[in-house]
Structure formats: C-alpha cells, structure tokens
Amino acid sequence: MSAKQDLGTQLHQVGINTRSYSGVANLPALIISAADWGPAAAVAKAQDWRWAGSWADTDAGRMHLYALLAQGGEYLLLTAQAPLERPEFTSHTPHYPAADRLERHARDLFGVIYSDHPDGRRWTRHQAWPQDWHPLHPAAEVRTQGRTAADSSYPFITLRGDGVFEIPVGPVHAGIIEPGHFRFHAAGETVLRLEERLGYTHKGIEALAVGRNPAGLLHLAARVSGDSAVTHAWAASQAMERAVGATVPPRALALRGLLAERERVANHIGDIGAICNDVGFAFAQVQTSRLRERWQRRNREIFGHRLLMDSVVPGGVAHDLNTTQITTLRADHATLRQAVEPLFDIFDDHPSLEDRLVTTGHLSAEDAGALGCTGYVGKASGQALDLRHDAPYAPYHELLINVPVQSEGDVAARVRVRMAEVHMSLDLMDHLLRTLPVGDIHAPLPNPPAAACGLGLIEGWRGETLAFVRFDASGCIARYFPRDASWFIWPALERLIHGNIVADFPVCNKSVNGSYAGVDL
Amino acid sequence: MLRILHQLWRVGVATEPPPATDAAALEALGLELHRAIEARFRHSLAIRVVDAGSCNGCELEIHALANPYYDIERFGVSFVASPRHADALLVTGPVSRHMETALRRTWRAMSAPKFVIAAGQCACGGGEFGGSYASCGAVEKVLPVDVKIPGCPPSPEDLMRGLLAALRVDETTVSESCGESA
Structure with missing residues (x-):
C-alpha cells in the first residue's frame, strides 16, 4: 500500500473525505475540505508524517492551500480550497509547530483566514501596508505609499520576574x-x-515572479538567498521542468550536481571558520576564508560567477566544462582535501574550541523532529534526512550518499556534520567529473500546458528546499513560492538558545545560520 | 599549538597587492569626493554596513574583504559596530520598506561629515527587485548617495577599487606595507 493510500485510509476512518488530485506534476496529492485542513494534519501527525511546508495560491476565483508531507522518501501533497471572498481554513499549527510562520506568512500576503491558529500576530507584514490589505490577493488594489514607519508596536511576548x-x-x-x-x-x-x-528584508519576491518567463524566474530564484543561488535556481528549474514534462540532458544534471556541491563546500568551509571565530579562535577563520576565496575565484573563472548565480538555466546549465577545466577542478578537489585535513583535525579536538562548542546550543532530537529540521541542523540532532539519499533525483540516484548523523545536537556536532559533508561533497564531485556524460548541456523547455504546476525539491546546503511553480495560459509564471530550509532553522534557534549565556548567541546563531532573505522573501 | 604554528608556516602570507585604480574609475567616483575624504578622514575610513534588503550575496563579498587575500584593514578601512563611530554608511540591497526607517535612523545617528556608499546593483539602481509595495528601490530614493559600486554582487576587487578610489589609495603608496603575495 502506498503512503498516499495509507494516509487516505486513515483520514476516512476519522470521517475526512479525500479525493485524489493530479494537478501537480508527478506528485501524489489528496484534496480535502477547508474545514478538514487542520484535522487532517492531526491524523498525519499521528502517522509520523513530517511537515515540509505550506503555501497559498489563487486560481480561478478560489483560494488554494497546499501542504507538503514527507515520510521516508515519499512525499504527499494535501490541498484544499475556499472562496476568495472568505478563504477560511482550519490550521496546521496546533499539530505541527513548524507550520506557525508559514501560515502567518500566507495570512499576511494572501488574506488566508486560519480559524484556530494559536497566534494572531502578523509575521511578514510590518507597517508597509495595512492589516486588511493583502498584496498577493487578486482583489488587492495598488496603493500609494509614503514613508514606512518602524514596526515598534509588535507585541512581543514578555516574561516578568525578579531580575x-x-x-x-x-x-x-x-x-x-x-x-x-x-x-x-x-x-x-x-x-x-x-x-x-524577521521580515525586514521582505521585498515581494512572490509578487515579482508573476508574469516572468522561465529564464526570468531563475534569475530571480538565484537571488532569493544569495548564498543558495544554485539551490533555489535548481529547485525552481526542477519545478518548471516537471510541470512541462521536460527532459533535461544527463550532462546538464551532472553539472547541476557539481554546482550544488560546490555551493555546499563554499558555505560549509566559510561557516566552520566563522563559528570558530565567534568563540575567539580567529586562526580558523583566516585559514578557511582563504580556502573559500580560492574556491570562489575558481567559480568565477569556470562558471562565470563567484557565487554561481545564473549558472542554472531552464532545461540545463549555462556553462559546459572542457577537459582542461575538468582536470583543473579535480586537482582543486585534491588540493582542498589536503588543505582541510590538518585544519579539521585541529577543529575536531582543540581544547579551547571544545570548551566553547561542546554542549553549547543543544537541540534535542525531539525538538529537531517536531520543528521539521533538515540539513546539518537536523542531522546533528539525530534526524537522518537527506533528499539526495531518501528520494534521490538525478544525478544523485547513481551516487553513494552516506548521510552523516550525530546525536549530540550541540554546536560541535553541527560543525562535525559540516566537516563530514565537505568530505562527502568532494567525493561526489570527483565521481560526477569521472562519469560526466557526453551530450548537450541544455534542452529547450516545451511550451507549458495552461495551469501546469510543478514542485521542485532539492537538498540545498542548508537542507531540503522546495519550489512551487504554476504557469499561466501564456506560458509565463503565475505563481512561484520558494520554501527555504531556514523556515525550520529559525524556530530551532529559539529552542536551542535556552539556558545558554547571552554571549554565546552569536556562535549558536552561526552554527545554524538561517537565511533572513530566504524567509523574508 | 604546534599544529597551528605548522599550519601557519606552511600556508605563509596570502595577501595580494591592491588592485590598480585607473583614472577612469577615479573620475567615475568623483574627484571632489576624494579630496573631501582625504582632507576630512586623513586616509582612514570607518564604515558601518547596513543590509537594507539584499539577498545576502553582497554581504558574502563584503565579508570576503577581510580574508587574507584582500585584508582591507591594511588600508585603514575598518568596519565598525556603531554608526556613531562611522564615517561612511555602506548600504546593500534595495531598501525594503520594512528597513526604511531603520536605515534613516542609522544614517541620522552618524556624525557629520559622513557619506553613503551604495554597494551592488540593487542599492545602486533597484536591481532585480526594484520598487514595489514592499521595496523603495535604490538607496538614493531614501538617502543621498555619494558613491556607487555596481555588480551583482560586486566582487571584493570591485568593492576594494571603489573604496580605495574613494580614499585615493593606490598601488604606489601601499605596496611597501603589504609584503609579497603568496
């Protein structure tokens, strides 16, 4: 029995009617009613489904809600709809704490009403627009705006007590x-x-995507979070390619894998040094920032951009590799492997680092699971989740992925996971270059059928990253929603800082390194 | 400790000489401004960085200015925590409406003489995001901008060229102090 049938049966048992839905390409989905939205989450939670994101869309005069659930390597989409005039749903937040901010985001931007959401406060909205105006609701009229005041009236939860x-x-x-x-x-x-x-860097990415062509969307996606340019562009591209049923040449897929691993290595190396620097171990920062710089210079030389922006294009990649470049890259991998060995050896057991990183910023496995943490934050707290292993997409379906898992859940464990991932990425890149298929590096996207939808899922360096795309009748983008892994990293930071000293906040923050831009959108 | 010293000895000095600032770049950055900085800041520039809504790409490249290859501090450029200590405000990103007031307040907290550097395509002209219900667009829509350093994001060389040109530091005056490149 498939996971979808399984959940469908469970839902029926508690009196929730479901219908199969095939509107999102190649993704099993169930339609339920708006009133059953929350109760269905309760059933899914009891069945140990992981909550992987939710977003709204408006189409044909209806408000559509989507939520993605995951179990093992299987994904299941739930969807429900309500009239635009009163888009009322029950909430997932009482059952999945991870849903809190994404639902408030949909409430602020679309005007979705969650009848039993436990937190009525705004999230993405500050003071740039009024509470009853929703920028992504089709009925939203253009407003003239003066200066925007600071959001000084936000009702923070306060604690009182002596001292x-x-x-x-x-x-x-x-x-x-x-x-x-x-x-x-x-x-x-x-x-x-x-x-x-958060929400300070909100610049309306979801609105800016509407009406773009596929190439224009990828240009924007690469700038959702500058440190994850490949991740978001690949996720958006995969969503579009799935929506239109495009076949991407194997060489292009291998090169995308290479780019994603290069992005992972650059960020991990930079962050490992920065984490050490935050506890006064500047030596690490100097050494790793030097390695990162050399890596980025090679990015520019071979792929035309230091942060690999615009290297993923619809249907493929922008840059091919010749044999000289392949040799250069493989030599780079060998050099980096050699360079990190003595450094990682020091970071692993240097007494002054151990003093500051071990037991600091502890995130329990229960919290990591409840908050839906993936990537190094999840892996360091016992969550063996990695899309490249669990639901491998090309080129990872042919590669051996050993997910590095730690149980300690502290800053030191997150550093260890990231060091292990650097080693793994180097091996993967070597393998990709050794077995690089011959052929084209991109294929034209076929014309999308009207209302074609696709979901892209990529293991970025921060963790599982999602992109939802819907085309309009003319082949332009009608809806784009990128869900960065940071949506589940930020709430984890609020948990893991408990009981730590204020002065350790920077190192705790750096060890999880959530993206602000990636969630502010 | 021995492992650390061994690593330092093995790697040596990675720092490179600064990029050349040609006449055209100087021209573009405004000769008048150079004179003012030279006179007022005596070759030393304290910068307060504010991300007013960037994608964080610009921040990564500003960070890179501190790596051993560029080591921007050797030219008298330092990044300071308080706007009270800053001569220049380096702004990245389009100015999101949610950051508009925070940016204005940071600028107001700086003592005169002060100037504003817009770094990156978004800060210079709105870039990928432009103006919208959520974004004011270019920094100059909110604050008077003195120097623009374009690029998406500007590379550390671009940033350095812009800053060094603003300070009128060129290769001849600093080459003795920066040693050999590795």
Missing part, C-alpha cells in the same frame, strides 16, 4: 549581517527566552 530583563537586538546588527530583530529575556547571563522578529 528578568529584556535585551532588544536589531534590526541593524553590529556586524556585516542581514537585518532582523531578536528579543532576549535573560536573568543574569542566562537566556530564558528568545523571540525572533
């Missing part, structure tokens, strides 16, 4: 970092509670 004090931080931070607000409650040195307030 408890608040520390507001941001949106402008002390370093060279993205903007966001952190509200700490502390007693002495110890953090009692952290509440994040």
Whole structure:
C-alpha cells in the first residue's frame, strides 16, 4: 500500500473525505475540505508524517492551500480550497509547530483566514501596508505609499520576574549581517527566552515572479538567498521542468550536481571558520576564508560567477566544462582535501574550541523532529534526512550518499556534520567529473500546458528546499513560492538558545545560520 | 599549538597587492569626493554596513574583504559596530520598506561629515527587485548617495577599487606595507 493510500485510509476512518488530485506534476496529492485542513494534519501527525511546508495560491476565483508531507522518501501533497471572498481554513499549527510562520506568512500576503491558529500576530507584514490589505490577493488594489514607519508596536511576548530583563537586538546588527530583530529575556547571563522578529528584508519576491518567463524566474530564484543561488535556481528549474514534462540532458544534471556541491563546500568551509571565530579562535577563520576565496575565484573563472548565480538555466546549465577545466577542478578537489585535513583535525579536538562548542546550543532530537529540521541542523540532532539519499533525483540516484548523523545536537556536532559533508561533497564531485556524460548541456523547455504546476525539491546546503511553480495560459509564471530550509532553522534557534549565556548567541546563531532573505522573501 | 604554528608556516602570507585604480574609475567616483575624504578622514575610513534588503550575496563579498587575500584593514578601512563611530554608511540591497526607517535612523545617528556608499546593483539602481509595495528601490530614493559600486554582487576587487578610489589609495603608496603575495 502506498503512503498516499495509507494516509487516505486513515483520514476516512476519522470521517475526512479525500479525493485524489493530479494537478501537480508527478506528485501524489489528496484534496480535502477547508474545514478538514487542520484535522487532517492531526491524523498525519499521528502517522509520523513530517511537515515540509505550506503555501497559498489563487486560481480561478478560489483560494488554494497546499501542504507538503514527507515520510521516508515519499512525499504527499494535501490541498484544499475556499472562496476568495472568505478563504477560511482550519490550521496546521496546533499539530505541527513548524507550520506557525508559514501560515502567518500566507495570512499576511494572501488574506488566508486560519480559524484556530494559536497566534494572531502578523509575521511578514510590518507597517508597509495595512492589516486588511493583502498584496498577493487578486482583489488587492495598488496603493500609494509614503514613508514606512518602524514596526515598534509588535507585541512581543514578555516574561516578568525578579531580575528578568529584556535585551532588544536589531534590526541593524553590529556586524556585516542581514537585518532582523531578536528579543532576549535573560536573568543574569542566562537566556530564558528568545523571540525572533524577521521580515525586514521582505521585498515581494512572490509578487515579482508573476508574469516572468522561465529564464526570468531563475534569475530571480538565484537571488532569493544569495548564498543558495544554485539551490533555489535548481529547485525552481526542477519545478518548471516537471510541470512541462521536460527532459533535461544527463550532462546538464551532472553539472547541476557539481554546482550544488560546490555551493555546499563554499558555505560549509566559510561557516566552520566563522563559528570558530565567534568563540575567539580567529586562526580558523583566516585559514578557511582563504580556502573559500580560492574556491570562489575558481567559480568565477569556470562558471562565470563567484557565487554561481545564473549558472542554472531552464532545461540545463549555462556553462559546459572542457577537459582542461575538468582536470583543473579535480586537482582543486585534491588540493582542498589536503588543505582541510590538518585544519579539521585541529577543529575536531582543540581544547579551547571544545570548551566553547561542546554542549553549547543543544537541540534535542525531539525538538529537531517536531520543528521539521533538515540539513546539518537536523542531522546533528539525530534526524537522518537527506533528499539526495531518501528520494534521490538525478544525478544523485547513481551516487553513494552516506548521510552523516550525530546525536549530540550541540554546536560541535553541527560543525562535525559540516566537516563530514565537505568530505562527502568532494567525493561526489570527483565521481560526477569521472562519469560526466557526453551530450548537450541544455534542452529547450516545451511550451507549458495552461495551469501546469510543478514542485521542485532539492537538498540545498542548508537542507531540503522546495519550489512551487504554476504557469499561466501564456506560458509565463503565475505563481512561484520558494520554501527555504531556514523556515525550520529559525524556530530551532529559539529552542536551542535556552539556558545558554547571552554571549554565546552569536556562535549558536552561526552554527545554524538561517537565511533572513530566504524567509523574508 | 604546534599544529597551528605548522599550519601557519606552511600556508605563509596570502595577501595580494591592491588592485590598480585607473583614472577612469577615479573620475567615475568623483574627484571632489576624494579630496573631501582625504582632507576630512586623513586616509582612514570607518564604515558601518547596513543590509537594507539584499539577498545576502553582497554581504558574502563584503565579508570576503577581510580574508587574507584582500585584508582591507591594511588600508585603514575598518568596519565598525556603531554608526556613531562611522564615517561612511555602506548600504546593500534595495531598501525594503520594512528597513526604511531603520536605515534613516542609522544614517541620522552618524556624525557629520559622513557619506553613503551604495554597494551592488540593487542599492545602486533597484536591481532585480526594484520598487514595489514592499521595496523603495535604490538607496538614493531614501538617502543621498555619494558613491556607487555596481555588480551583482560586486566582487571584493570591485568593492576594494571603489573604496580605495574613494580614499585615493593606490598601488604606489601601499605596496611597501603589504609584503609579497603568496
């Protein structure tokens, strides 16, 4: 019995009617009623489905909600619809805490009404538009805007007690970092509670995507989160290719794998050094930033961009490799492997690092599971989740993926996972270059049928990354929603900081490294 | 400790000489501004960086300025935590409406003389995101901009060229202090 039939049966047993849905290419899906939206999540939760994201869409005068569930390597989409005039649904948040911010995002942007959502506060919306105006609702009229005031009235949850004090931080931070607000409650040195307030870099990416052609969408997708340019472009591209039933040449897929692993290595190496630097071990930062710089220079030389932006194009990739370049890259891999060995050896057991990283920022396996953490945050807390292994897409279906899992859940474990992933990526890249298929590096996308929908799922360096795309009748983009892995990393940070000292917040934050731009959209 | 020293000895100095700032680049950046910085800041520039809505690509490249290849601090450029200490405001991203007030307040907190550098395509002209219900567009829609460093994102060389040109530091004046490149 497939997972879809299994959940369908369970839903029927509690009186929830389901219908099969095939509107999203190649993805098993069930339609349920808007009132059953929340109860269905309760059943899925009881069946140990992982909650992997939710988004809204408007089409043919209806508000559509989608939620993606995962179990093992299987994915199942739930969908429900309601009239645009009153798009009321029950909420997933009471059953899946990970749903909280994504549902509030849909409420702010589309005007979705969640009748039993436990948190009525705005999330993505600050003061740039009023509460009753929803930028992505088809009925939203163009507004003239003056200056936007600071969102100083946001009702943070406060703690009271003897010796408890608040520390507001941001949106402008002390370093060279993205903007966001952190509200700490502390007693002495110890953090009692952290509440994040994001949305500062919201620039309307979902609205900007509408009406673009496929190439234009990928240009935008590469800039959802600059450090994940390949990840988001590949996810968006995969969504479009699935929607139109395109076949991407094997050589292009292998090169996309290479690009994604290059992105992973660059970010892991940079972050490992930055984590050590946050506890005063500057040596690590100097050494790894040097390696990262050489890596990025090679990116520019061979792929035309230091951050690999615009290297993924619809139906393929932008740059082919000749034999000299392949030799150069393989030599680079050997050099990097040699260069990181003595460094990782030091980071692994240097006493002053151990003092600061071991037991710091502990995220339990239960919390990581409940919050839907994937990537290194999940893997360091016992979640053996990796799309490349669980539901391998080309070129990973032919590669051996050993998911590095740790059980400790602290900063040190996250560093160890990332060191292991650097080694694995180097092996994968060598394999990809050794077995690089011959042939074209892109194929033209066929014309999309009207209302064609696709879902892209890519294991980015931060973890599972999703992109939903719907085409309009003219072959342009009608809806694009990218779900970065950071949606599930930020809530984990609020958990893992408990009981740590305020001064360890930077290292805890860096060890999970959520993207602000990736969730603010 | 021995492992660390061994690593340092093996890697040596990676720092490179600064990029050349040709006459055209200087021209583009405004000769008048150079004179002002030279006179007012005495070859030293304290910068406060504000991401006003970028995709974080620009931040990665600004970070790279501190790596051993560029080591921007050797030219007297430092990134400071407080706008009170800053001579220049380096802004990235289109200005999202949600950051508009925070950006204005940061600028107001700086003491005069001060100037604003827009780094990256979005900050210079709105870039990929432009103006919308959520975005004001280019930085100059919100603050007076003195120097623009385009690029998506600008490479560390572009950033350095822009900053160094603004400071009128060129190869001849710094080559003695930066040593051999590795």
